[in-house]
Amino acid sequence: MASTVSHPELNAKAGESFRAGDFVGAAKYYELATQATGNTVPIYLSNLAAAYLKIGKYRAAEQAADKALRLEPRAIKPRYRRAIARKKRNLISEAMIDLASLLTTDPRNVEARAEFQTLTAIQNQRDKIQRALIPEEILKADSPSAHGSSTNPPLPTHPDLHLRGLPLFQRIQQTSPVNVGGIHGACHVCKKAMHRRDLKECQKCRRVTYCGVACQRAHWPDHKRACNVAP
Numbered sequence: 001m002a003s004t005v006s007h008p009e010l011n012a013k014a015g016e017s018f019r020a021g022d023f024v025g026a027a028k029y030y031e032l033a034t035q036a037t038g039n040t041v042p043i044y045l046s047n048l049a050a051a052y053l054k055i056g057k058y059r060a061a062e063q064a065a066d067k068a069l070r071l072e073p074r075a076i077k078p079r080y081r082r083a084i085a086r087k088k089r090n091l092i093s094e095a096m097i098d099l100a101s102l103l104t105t106d107p108r109n110v111e112a113r114a115e116f117q118t119l120t121a122i123q124n125q126r127d128k129i130q131r132a133l134i135p136e137e138i139l140k141a142d143s144p145s146a147h148g149s150s151t152n153p154p155l156p157t158h159p160d161l162h163l164r165g166l167p168l169f170q171r172i173q174q175t176s177p178v179n180v181g182g183i184h185g186a187c188h189v190c191k192k193a194m195h196r197r198d199l200k201e202c203q204k205c206r207r208v209t210y211c212g213v214a215c216q217r218a219h220w221p222d223h224k225r226a227c228n229v230a231p
Contacts, residue, residue: 007036011044014051023054034064042068046078053084061085073144076106083115092123101146189215202227 005013014029030048037044045068052061065082068075083098099116102109186192187199188208199209200216205227210216 005032007033007041007044010036011047014047018047018051018054023051027051027055027057039067040071042072042075042078045071046075046081049078049081049085053081053088056088058085058088062089069144074105074146076102076109079105079146080109080112080115083112087115087119092119095119096123097141101142105146187211187215189219 010029010033014026014033017023017029018026027048030044030051033044034041034048039045045064049061049065049068052058052064062082062085065078065085068078069082072078079098079102083095083102086092086095086098096116096119099112099119102112103116106112187210190211192211199211200213202208202210202216202223207226208219208223210219
């Protein structure tokens with residue numbers, strides 16, 4: 001089959017099977033599509049991970065998602081799917097690392113926030129302690145880093161870890177998913193604390209926030225170097 005059907009056709013057939021609820025068939029087609037491309041197309045690998053999750057092949061799902069992340073470290077879906085696969089395998093700490101990494105890239109991801117909150121409760125119950133989770137410490141074990149692969153080292157500083165990650169991780173244990181989105185942030189320049197809806201993001205990289213145009217312009221000479229390498 002793989003020799004007569006192109007990988008886009010295989011991917012399309014897999015999608016049809018997945019939508020029809022035939023997850024075993026979808027997994028087979030995704031396997032053929034990934035084989036046809038030599039495991040070099042991240043979306044095929046990510047979709048394969050989703051199919052494996054549906055049929056309970058959690059280790060295979062983790063491996064497929066991991067391959068996708070090696071090719072595209074910032075991708076949200078394989079990061080989330082690897083976290084779920086690890087959760088299903090009872091690898092709670094590893095799953096939390098994935099979710100922490102995902103939330104520094106996409107802090108408004110509701111599913112990831114909810115899973116992180118759930119896993120935090122499980123981890124704290126196991127350890128019999130309640131602790132503040134510091135993203136910089138969690139992300140030391142992140143692999144591959146969502147902020148840079150082994151060939152592209154992480155940036156020296158990540159404003160989103162301070163402005164988004166730290167308040168999010170500290171409050172996520174104490175706040176319902178409904179309230180988490182209403183946390184406060186701060187201007188990167190003047191440090192003025194403001195409600196997140198009132199802060200202005202850099203429209204190019206969306207990784208830093210400002211109280212207004214004046215602070216954004218003042219920061220631009222320093223920020224432009226990091227902004228140019230942002231996703």
